[in-house]
Amino acid sequence: MIxxxxxxxxxxxxxxxxxxxxxxxxxxxLWAGFAVTAVYAxxxxxxxxxxxxxxxxxxxxxxxxxxVAWQAMFGYAVMTVLAxxxxxxxxxxxxxxxxxxxxxxxxxxxxxxxxxxIWGKPMWGTWWEWDARLTSxxxxxxxxxxxxxxxxxxxxxxxxARVAAILVLAGAVNLPIIHxxxxxxxxxxxxxxxxxxxxxxxxxAMIPPLIWMVIATKLFFxxxxxxxxxxxxxxxxxxxxxVEMECTNQELNDVESTA
Amino acid sequence: MSxxxxxxxxxxxxKLAMRRLGESLLPxxxxxxxxxxxxxxxxxxxxxxxxxxxxxxxxAALLSSLLALEHLFRxxxxxGTLEQWFVGETTVLGRVWARLASHWLITGxxxxxxxxxxxxxxxxxxxxxxxxxxxxxxxTPALSLVxxxxxxxxxxxxxxxxxxxxxxxxxIVPLVIFATGAVSMAADxxxxxxxxGLLGAFTILAMxxxxxxxxxxxxxxxx
Amino acid sequence: xxLLLETEGLEFHRYGAPVFRPLGxxxxxxxAIVLTGPNGVxxxxxxxxxxxxLKPVSGTLVHHAAHAFVGHLPAVKGDLSCRENLEYEQRxxxxxxxxxxxxxxxGLAGLGSRPARALSAGQKRRLGMAxxxxxxxxxxxxxxxxxxxxxxxxxxVDELIARQLEQGGVILATHQRHPHIDPHRxxxxxxxxxQEGGVQA
Numbered sequence: 303m304i305x306x307x308x309x310x311x312x313x314x315x316x317x318x319x320x321x322x323x324x325x326x327x328x329x330x331x332l333w334a335g336f337a338v339t340a341v342y343a344x345x346x347x348x349x350x351x352x353x354x355x356x357x358x359x360x361x362x363x364x365x366x367x368x369x370v371a372w373q374a375m376f377g378y379a380v381m382t383v384l385a386x387x388x389x390x391x392x393x394x395x396x397x398x399x400x401x402x403x404x405x406x407x408x409x410x411x412x413x414x415x416x417x418x419x420i421w422g423k424p425m426w427g428t429w430w431e432w433d434a435r436l437t438s439x440x441x442x443x444x445x446x447x448x449x450x451x452x453x454x455x456x457x458x459x460x461x462x463a464r465v466a467a468i469l470v471l472a473g474a475v476n477l478p479i480i481h482x483x484x485x486x487x488x489x490x491x492x493x494x495x496x497x498x499x500x501x502x503x504x505x506x507a508m509i510p511p512l513i514w515m516v517i518a519t520k521l522f523f524x525x526x527x528x529x530x531x532x533x534x535x536x537x538x539x540x541x542x543x544x545v546e547m548e549c550t551n552q553e554l555n556d557v558e559s560t561a
Numbered sequence: 562m563s564x565x566x567x568x569x570x571x572x573x574x575x576k577l578a579m580r581r582l583g584e585s586l587l588p589x590x591x592x593x594x595x596x597x598x599x600x601x602x603x604x605x606x607x608x609x610x611x612x613x614x615x616x617x618x619x620x621a622a623l624l625s626s627l628l629a630l631e632h633l634f635r636x637x638x639x640x641g642t643l644e645q646w647f648v649g650e651t652t653v654l655g656r657v658w659a660r661l662a663s664h665w666l667i668t669g670x671x672x673x674x675x676x677x678x679x680x681x682x683x684x685x686x687x688x689x690x691x692x693x694x695x696x697x698x699x700x701t702p703a704l705s706l707v708x709x710x711x712x713x714x715x716x717x718x719x720x721x722x723x724x725x726x727x728x729x730x731x732x733i734v735p736l737v738i739f740a741t742g743a744v745s746m747a748a749d750x751x752x753x754x755x756x757x758g759l760l761g762a763f764t765i766l767a768m769x770x771x772x773x774x775x776x777x778x779x780x781x782x783x784x
Numbered sequence: 785x786x787l788l789l790e791t792e793g794l795e796f797h798r799y800g801a802p803v804f805r806p807l808g809x810x811x812x813x814x815x816a817i818v819l820t821g822p823n824g825v826x827x828x829x830x831x832x833x834x835x836x837x838l839k840p841v842s843g844t845l846v847h848h849a850a851h852a853f854v855g856h857l858p859a860v861k862g863d864l865s866c867r868e869n870l871e872y873e874q875r876x877x878x879x880x881x882x883x884x885x886x887x888x889x890x891g892l893a894g895l896g897s898r899p900a901r902a903l904s905a906g907q908k909r910r911l912g913m914a915x916x917x918x919x920x921x922x923x924x925x926x927x928x929x930x931x932x933x934x935x936x937x938x939x940x941v942d943e944l945i946a947r948q949l950e951q952g953g954v955i956l957a958t959h960q961r962h963p964h965i966d967p968h969r970x971x972x973x974x975x976x977x978x979q980e981g982g983v984q985a
Contacts (some may be wrong), residue, residue: 392841394800441730441731441734442731444727444730444731445731447727448724448728451724451727451728452714452715452718452728455715455718455719455720455724456718457799458784458799458800459800460797460799460800461781461784464781465714465778465782468710468714468774468777468778468781469714469728471774472710472770472771472774473731473732475766475770476731476735479735479763479766480731480734480735482735483734483735483738483739483759484738486738486742486759487738487742490742538800565875565876566876568875569872569875569876570872573861573868573872576864576868577861577863577864580863580864581863639857640857640858640859640860640861640862641855641856641857641858641859642859642860642861644832644835644837644853644855644859645853647835647836647837648835648836648837648851648853649836649850649851649852649876649877649921650850650877651876780837780838780839783837783838784798784838
């Protein structure tokens with residue numbers, strides 16, 4: 303019974319107007335959740351957790367760096383699933399959502415690289431090191447940019463999404479190999495691994511802000527994905543009837559509420 | 562299902578490459594341009610060049626194969642021969658294999674043949690020469706396969722050549738790491754076979770998956 | 785009267801909108817289906833779907849015989865001579881006419897060793913038709929076969945179509961001239977722009 307309802311809901315989500323209304327209703331809650339958890343996690347990270355005995359306070363940036371890195375990779379996994387559905391079942395909304403994942407993932411990767419650089423400066427003395435994780439993230443950034451570039455090069459958005467979906471899959475297969483090969487390359491060329499996290503294991507007191515920040519990044523990704531997909535849908539369908547009706551309805555509502 | 566149509570395509574590609582020999586050998590000239598420019602850029606010190614040799618040769622091979630990739634499918638798209646691949650009982654996959662095989666023969670094989678010369682110019686230790694040739698032998702087919710995928714994906718886009726380079730770079734990272742790693746190990750007198758094994762695995766993976774992606778991308782871009 | 789090709793409920797989308805309403809047709813030996821309609825209505829798209837180049841969004845398409853397609857582009861390699869182009873084509877399937885014969889049939893006799901890029905537009909189109917002759921195929925799919933051809937060329941095309949109908953079938957798209965063959969053998973499907981972006985047949 304519940305299973306049937308779920309299946310029905312999924313089908314309805316595939317229709318543009320329904321998804322639009324769903325996204326518009328849900329996204330603000332996700333943004334709110336993100337704001338609350340992010341603020342709380344930041345508070346914990348800055349004030350509650352003791353500084354690292356080796357790195358002092360500069361270590362605190364890991365509370366942004368690590369969750370963002372994880373989400374950048376997890377976001378790729380989400381994009382891959384959406385891409386597979388788009389290729390096999392040709393559901394238009396999954397095409398739009400898959401392509402919307404890419405810019406968000408790219409932004410997260412950039413934040414990860416920036417925070418990694420900032421973290422590394424006091425430790426290494428330089429703004430960049432060919433550390434295994436940073437190099438992997440750099441390659442991931444290129445993959446994201448490639449997907450965005452390929453999609454943008456097409457006028458027919460449905461065709462562009464499907465072609466880019468093939469690239470997403472190629473990247474998905476390649477990503478574990480890239481991580482492994484970069485890790486391998488790093489250890490062989492530098493002998494001792496220079497890890498951003500250092501040799502010390504994580505003190506249990508350091509974990510809560512990490513968990514909260516991870517939740518925050520997930521909420522961020524969800525909210526951004528819904529909003530971006532909603533916008534893309536609106537732009538692609540701007541000449542369609544349902545958009546006109548949505549806009550006039552909305553105007554009507556706004557007028558009513560201020561009257 | 563005989564292999565005759567695919568052999569015919571393979572032979573026709575070679576014949577066409579022969580007719581435009583200058584164009585076909587351009588990547589090779591480019592390779593040597595890079596090999597000559599590097600010592601001019603970093604100085605002729607033999608120990609420095611020797612340390613850079615494995616990476617430099619492979620990067621030069623990669624860059625020169627990028628040149629040839631633009632012509633992999635585009636001319637066929639423009640004169641209508643590409644859409645014929647999908648007409649009739651021949652499989653697209655077979656045609657893709659034939660095309661990739663001829664591409665490798667035209668671009669990869671000359672690089673392998675002339676690599677000892679490049680190695681000598683960059684002072685690669687002689688004991689690493691065999692491994693270098695082996696790495697090129699195993700790795701350049703993967704280059705053709707992954708490059709073919711990037712070329713198929715960007716077939717009908719504007720600004721294709723720039724996009725092609727951006728697409729191909731991340732996908733080729735493991736290839737470069739394993740191949741140059743193998744040659745570096747051999748140059749230092751150590752065992753290169755772990756790297757070569759991983760390189761082989763990468764090539765086999767590319768052989769298994771890339772042709773399907775290429776066929777799908779070609780069809781999509783023909784619409 | 786064997787069935788050469790049949791399709792049902794064929795649909796294709798471009799830019800998210802359907803090009804025509806679900807289409808079905810059957811081709812049997814001795815019959816010629818002529819697709820007519822204004823420019824841009826979807827004749828080329830339909831032919832490419834039938835040829836197997838485009839994948840339909842939905843519907844079934846079954847080929848019961850070998851088929852060959854001649855589209856807008858002549859599908860010949862400019863650097864190869866006419867003979868070499870036909871030689872390649874012949875290797876793709878079961879051979880039919882000899883190369884020299886095929887060239888003569890389309891009026892390109894004696895031009896066997898000329899590189900294809902040196903041909904005029906009309907001659908290239910004839911070479912494209914010659915591709916059909918060197919290989920045996922039950923079903924011919926022709927997109928605007930009379931374009932760029934003079935009267936003599938058009939008559940030749942009609943002769944070739946008539947000959948093909950003895951053993952197989954032809955589906956061709958045209959927006960001007962119709963094939964001058966036995967009208968009983970012709971079935972016409974007229975595509976028009978319909979409402980809501982679909983095309984009715």
